[in-house]
Amino acid sequence: MVVRMRHTRAHTANRRSHHALKAQVLSTCECGAARLSHRACASCGRYKGRIVIDHVSRTTTKAAKRAKRNDGNSKVKNKEGSKSESR
Numbered sequence: 001m002v003v004r005m006r007h008t009r010a011h012t013a014n015r016r017s018h019h020a021l022k023a024q025v026l027s028t029c030e031c032g033a034a035r036l037s038h039r040a041c042a043s044c045g046r047y048k049g050r051i052v053i054d055h056v057s058r059t060t061t062k063a064a065k066r067a068k069r070n071d072g073n074s075k076v077k078n079k080e081g082s083k084s085e086s087r
Contacts, residue, residue, distance in 0.1 A: 026034045029041040030049070040046065045053030 025037050027037050029035050029044060030046060031041060031044040033041055033043040035041045040052045045051055045055050
């Protein structure tokens with residue numbers, strides 16, 4: 001049978017010294033906002049000088065969907081409102 005190597009506190013501590021978590025490094029974007037490195041800016045959507053996330057088109061599509069949804073809801077509310085007024 002093989003004799004096992006010793007498992008001392010020093011060896012365990014040396015191995016665990018690399019397990020520490022590092023703090024995330026913030027960098028400043030071209031627009032001046034703080035962002036995480038290697039990620040697109042949340043406020044302007046730029047990464048390495050080019051637009052990766054187009055916030056303008058995203059907000060316009062959301063607004064269009066919201067308006068479409070609200071038009072359908074307003075028709076339902078009008079029907080319910082007319083029923084409650086007739087009582």
